[in-house]
Amino acid sequence: MNTRIGRQTVKIENPPIILNAASIAGVKEGQGPLKDSFDKILTDDTLGEKSWEKSESTLQRQTALLALEKAQLKQSDIDYILAGDLLNQCVGAHYSVRDLDIPFLGLYGACSTMTESMSIGSMLIGGGGAQYVMCLTSSHFCSSERQFRNPLEYGGQRTPSAQWTVTGAGCAVLAASGAGPRITHVTTGKVIDKGVTDISNMGAAMAPAAIDTLLAHFNETGIKPEEYDMILTGDLGVIGSDILTELMLKEGFDIRKNHRDCGKLIFDIEAQDVHAGGSGCGCCGSVFCGYIFNELKKHNLSKILVMATGALMNPMTVEQGESIPAIAHAITIEN
Amino acid sequence: MNTRIGRQTVKIENPPIILNAASIAGVKEGQGPLKDSFDKILTDDTLGEKSWEKSESTLQRQTALLALEKAQLKQSDIDYILAGDLLNQCVGAHYSVRDLDIPFLGLYGACSTMTESMSIGSMLIGGGGAQYVMCLTSSHFCSSERQFRNPLEYGGQRTPSAQWTVTGAGCAVLAASGAGPRITHVTTGKVIDKGVTDISNMGAAMAPAAIDTLLAHFNETGIKPEEYDMILTGDLGVIGSDILTELMLKEGFDIRKNHRDCGKLIFDIEAQDVHAGGSGCGCCGSVFCGYIFNELKKHNLSKILVMATGALMNPMTVEQGESIPAIAHAITIEN
DSSP, X not given: OEEEOSSSXXXXXXXXXXXXXXXXXXXXXXXXXXXXXXXXXXXXTTTTOSSHXXXXXXXXXXXXXXXXXXXXXXXXXXXXXXXXXXXXXXXXXXXXXXXSOSOEEEBOOGGGHHHHHHHHHHHHHHTTSOSEEEEEEEEOHHHHHXXXXXXXXXXXXXXXXXXXXXXXXXXXXXXXXXXXXXEEEEEOOOOBOOOOOOXXXXXXXXXXXXXXXXXXXXXXXXXXXXXXXXXXESSOHHHHHHHHHHHHHHTTOOOTTTEEEHHHHSSOTTTXXXXXXXXXXXXXXXXXXXXXXXXXXXXXXXXXXXXXXXXOOOHHHHHTTOOOXXXXXXXXXXX | OEEEOSSSEEEESSOOEEEEEEEEEOTTGGGSTTTTTSSEEOSOTTTTOSSHHHHHHHHHHHHHHHHHHHTTOOGGGOSEEEEEOXXXXXXXXXXXXXXXXXXXXXXXXXXXXXXXXXXXXXXXXHXXXXXEEEEEEEEXXXXXXXXXXXXXXXXXXXXXXXXXXXXXXXXXXXXXXXXXXXXXXXXXXXXBOOOOOOXXXXXXXXXXXXHHHHHHHXXXXXXXXXXXXXXXXXXXXXHXXXXXXXXXXXXXXXXXXXXXEHHHHXXXXXXXXXXXXXXXXXXXXXXXXXIIXXXXXXXXXXXXXXXXXXXXXXXXXXXXXXOOOEEEEEEEEEO
């Protein structure tokens, strides 16, 4: 049963387990600091496909199948697969799951999709209607560049505030019972738009949404920041992370010691020349389902907050003069 | 509490009420057979905005606010708003809800979004974590034509199998208690792809998904087709509806008498020159939240199945030679 304990937060009385998780990372991501944590590192970011969109679908499907294998479950065991990605009409997910014999619920949360899917998945299990739920997301540098910015062949120069879309995917398998870290609280974000219009500065656009959700989470749960071994954001990157920690401090919450950001963890920012850090649904997806899940399993982390953030514009709305709405969804994981 | 009664179906033990619903329709839709059922008919499909995308967002926001007003609720009463649309990165929904002070979960189910949102909304309420949930979707003929086919100015000729994207929006307010029709069962679809590649024949692409979900629903619930006063599909249109009823008959289920399709109901197909009928998220959205909800309130319908269908491709994947995956989500509503 799920119990609402505040405007945005639900406590899950019978918290679902993260039974297992799988992550696959691209070539560049596999050369970064987290290289030992991924289940698989691509040797060819095309995955043998003829378009970047097909590459991303294949990446996502391989990750889903690997997660099933690691969890020692069959497709027929899974009650729902919740998936989404950044591509127009979420085609990364749709083509990845069409060969899977699993009821599907499609999500769009941009780079917040990993925690959006785990939020809904946890509540579906908590509500009694599901035993096993798969939460799946991906991004691919090359499909994202073409769609959101320019085709790679154009060779456009990147601004210093730009982030590098991670080629990677993550899939977590949630279960109603078993052993493993548990998802105890779900804080769902509101769409926040503080007027940022620079499409090359996603961190600044998303930070206000992260702050909004984080304040709601602390206020509604009564959990103190220092209780968390880690407060992990999805892909605020260097700029967004600085905004988050600074403004949270002004609000009276010091998260400087335990805040980490997947977009900063996945790359060696300077050496790998990724400007403001990593981004994309697959950033939180591959980091959470790889490095973080491994640390939870090893009991190096006992209580963490995971909050992926998403920027909810498209290139056309920004060209039409619109600002960038954003969202952040947070989940508490206890070991 | 939600109880799983089959591979794809959940029974909601404490079924949520459809407390109220609002629908707004475009100029052409307001000249069709259902003109008396909409809460509001636009006199100008631009809604005074400078782009079709902004028009769609404004349409969706007006519908959400009208639903709140009809339900006599405040934004602060609503636990979740579940919304999506057809636009790239679901910007119709994101810009419509950014001024609403309501936790948001973004969905992408293409034209299945109305029942996807009501499925998840019902299970969130059934699971105990929510008291009120808004389910919102829209489509706009002009934004869809530009994005999926050609800009209106191009004046492209339409094939006979093409459907006409409805300019319209619907918003249903679900509640944990109160008076009104109840959502008792949720059957979630799988992604089905039977190899249809004609982007101008959405009905044929979506019909196999509708059949798959409908068979699962009948088999898992034990409900017989004739128990339903109406089996309402979203936007299969003329061609998809014929495929559905014919193939269901071969499977042993005669739904010819009680099957209706929102895409056939909303237009006078011949007189309004809409070829194979209406389509779009807003088709099921505006028809369900208008005509059907009114009939439920008047007790002219006592038990119905509502199943919106969605085609999950984008124009690029079809250009890349891919076929069209589709999905259908069904909910049982009892008065």
